[in-house]
Amino acid sequence: xxxxxxxxxxxxxxxxxxxxxxxxxxxxxxxxxxxxxxxxxxxxxxxxxxxxxxxxxxxxxxxxxxxxxxxxxxxxxxxxxxxxxxxxxxxxxxxxxxxxxxxxxxxxxxxxxxxxxxxxxxxxxxxxxxxxxxxxxxxxxxxxxxxxxxxxxxxxxxxxxxxxxxxxxxxxxxxxxxxxxxxxxxxxxxxxxxxxxxxxxxxxxxxxxxxxxxxxxxxxxxxxxxxxxxxxxxxxxxxxxxxxxxxxxxxxxxxxxxxxxxxxxxxxxxxxxxxxxxxxxxxxxxxxxxxxxxxxxxxxxxxxxxxxxxxxxxxxxxx
Ligand code: NAP
Numbered sequence: 001x002x003x004x005x006x007x008x009x010x011x012x013x014x015x016x017x018x019x020x021x022x023x024x025x026x027x028x029x030x031x032x033x034x035x036x037x038x039x040x041x042x043x044x045x046x047x048x049x050x051x052x053x054x055x056x057x058x059x060x061x062x063x064x065x066x067x068x069x070x071x072x073x074x075x076x077x078x079x080x081x082x083x084x085x086x087x088x089x090x091x092x093x094x095x096x097x098x099x100x101x102x103x104x105x106x107x108x109x110x111x112x113x114x115x116x117x118x119x120x121x122x123x124x125x126x127x128x129x130x131x132x133x134x135x136x137x138x139x140x141x142x143x144x145x146x147x148x149x150x151x152x153x154x155x156x157x158x159x160x161x162x163x164x165x166x167x168x169x170x171x172x173x174x175x176x177x178x179x180x181x182x183x184x185x186x187x188x189x190x191x192x193x194x195x196x197x198x199x200x201x202x203x204x205x206x207x208x209x210x211x212x213x214x215x216x217x218x219x220x221x222x223x224x225x226x227x228x229x230x231x232x233x234x235x236x237x238x239x240x241x242x243x244x245x246x247x248x249x250x251x252x253x254x255x256x257x258x259x260x261x262x263x264x265x266x267x268x269x270x271x272x273x274x275x276x277x278x279x280x281x282x283x284x285x286x287x288x289x290x291x292x293x294x295x296x297x298x299x300x301x302x303x304x305x306x307x308x309x310x311x312x313x314x315x316x317x318x319x
Contacts, residue, residue, distance in 0.1 A: 002092045002100030004108035008034045010306055011101055011109055013086050013252075014117035016043030017292050018282025020070035020079075021299030022115045022306075027077035029307040034109060035074070036101065038085040041249055043067060044119055044283065045292060047141045049169050054292050063143070066292070082107075086252045089114065097277050097313065112277065113310055115302045116253050116265065119283040120246035120290070125157065129213030130242075137219025137239045142166035145239075151175045152238035155222060157210055163243035164188035164196050170241065171201040178203045178237070180210060182227055205235070213240055248284040260286045271302035277313075279306050 010026045012019045015037025026033040037043075045051075048063035057066075075081070084103035092100045092110065101109045122140035124130060130138055139145040146169060154174045156167040159181035165188075170177045179196070184206040186193050196202050205224065211232065212223035219240055224233050248263045257273040257280065258266045264286035271279045281298035283290045288298070311317040 002108050002110055004110050007110040008032050009310060010113045011111035012115045012117055014119060016045055016119050016282060018295040018299035019117035020074045021296045022281055022303040023074040023079040024077060025300050025303030026306060027079045034080045034082060036082050036084045036086055039083050040085060047143050049143050089253055089256055113306045114278045115306060116280045117282045118249040120248045123245045123247050125210060125242050125244060127210055127212055133213055133215055133219050136217060138213060139241050142169045142241055146170050146173045149174045149239045154239040155180055155237050156241045158243040159186040161188045161192060164192040166241060166243055167202055168195055171199055177201055178205055180205045180208050182209050250284055270305045271298055272305060277309055
């Protein structure tokens with residue numbers, strides 16, 4: 001049973017570029033749509049400073065400004081937005097294929113179709129000291145915490161786009177940013193690499209992993225291991241920013257739809273999951289490029305597929 005009179009055609013879960021783009025399209029298709037977004041699990045875009053690769057935006061734009069633009073545009077077409085952390089989804093009426101969405105504070109909503117767009121969260125290194133010193137020098141967000149490290153010595157762990165973009169951002173505050181990467185070359189896009197290599201505040205330590213984070217109440221030292229020579233060294237620093245990839249925010253849905261072994265949702269190229277009526281869009285999908293522009297494309301595709309699905313079950317399809 002779902003004790004709710006809050007019934008929608010479509011519910012979108014997640015307030016990032018994929019979710020809002022889907023919302024713009026479903027509301028324009030005159031589908032009564034609710035978007036549920038969490039204020040604890042923020043879109044990665046909210047945690048991003050300058051964006052310069054979003055097509056159609058020749059000027060740099062801040063992540064929160066872009067989200068605000070998406071939100072305004074969706075609101076203009078009538079997207080309803082509620083705050084909440086979705087905990088569970090259950091099917092309530094197999095024949096009519098309705099879904100009940102239950103949030104952490106026990107609010108319930110009903111929808112004919114769902115678009116999951118809850119993205120991903122930063123992966124941890126899982127080393128000693130990481131949890132104890134979180135917020136005391138261990139961070140996963142340069143935009144949130146960078147300013148605490150004015151004229152200090154910080155390290156960034158990782159070699160992907162996020163690590164290098166955030167290392168460059170941190171040079172605004174830190175006196176020195178040392179990128180620690182487990183290989184001897186970067187995964188990040190070439191333009192970011194070029195910017196980092198010519199920034200004289202950025203150093204690199206190659207072929208190394210972080211084994212341990214140490215300090216009395218704040219980060220003071222990290223223990224590094226050279227993966228080739230197997231030797232350990234200590235590195236003094238005031239902060240460590242960890243950007244070693246993401247894990248999907250799919251706990252609430254991973255028992256309902258097919259995912260891969262790591263929990264990323266499997267879809268076809270129309271954003272259909274294996275469950276009719278449930279679509280997935282953006283960073284939580286398996287095997288995708290995780291860019292703002294690709295998330296927007298996914299959101300639009302999911303919305304169009306969702307509109308088709310609803311007209312089909314209602315017998316109003318335009319063939
Ligand atoms: P990513 O591309 O998965 O890179 C993660 C990095 O962390 C890799 O260099 C990886 O090393 C390293 N790593 C993973 N586990 C590690 C461990 N346990 N210890 C040490 N190092 C570890 O993740 P991302 O950089 O966060 O990017 C995620 C997605 O978002 C990508 O698709 C990316 O293109 C996209 N993104 C795009 C932009 C942009 O367009 N400007 C910005 C941010 C993110 P290996 O290289 O050895 O695997």
